[in-house]
Amino acid sequence: MQQYQFLRTLCLFLMISSMVVYIQSECNKCQSNNNVACVNKTHYRFCLDNVEPGAILPCNDGEVCTSLAKICVPEGAYEPSCQDSEATTPNECPSCTASSLFVCTSRTTFQQCNGTTLTDRVIKCNEGKFCSMASGKYCVGECELTGDIECDRDAP
Structure with missing residues (x-):
């Protein structure tokens, strides 16, 4: 029974780990996963033809810009694509x-x-x-x- 519980926990851990692929991007570079460029840790711009190229949008308070399909996630849940030291604040x-x-x-x-x-x-x-x-x-x-x-x- 303990071995089954251990294997089950291990499989769950592996499944979650495989879903969260860490892709560290550079600041202000368009990301293929979500079509945005993180200009700093908490702000992003869209990389789409029909969107104003200079529009910088903020994440909600306590969130960071990532390369995930969900652009902004709670800080600590995932590494930001752009660290503050790499870009200026907005x-x-x-x-x-x-x-x-x-x-x-x-x-x-x-x-x-x-x-x-x-x-x-x-x-x-x-x-x-x-x-x-x-x-x-x-x-x-x-x-x-x-x-x-x-x-x-x-x-x-």
Whole structure:
């Protein structure tokens, strides 16, 4: 009877383990299991043609973004696809430094720097373009992004 219970427990453990396949993804990379890209531990964007490419959505409180079919799951139930150390938080944006001429102030806008302060004029990228100072072009298409979105918020 004990051997039967042990085998039953072992089989149950193996079945559950085989259902939970750990796939560690990189930040901001589209995942084939759920068609989203986790931009950080708790936020994601869709990787679908008919969805606005810059829309970043949050998981509910206490949930993390994963590569599972259910995008957000309770923290601790599954490893997040993107660790916070790999990407910026959704509202974190670069600030002006003495060497900066411009900085991104949202996903689609940038502003000129005057030393370490921003000027008042907000410059908007064309439709479908994202702010990217790292590219050297200021505004680029999604495929041209050279890493994470530099300022991941809707508006300055």
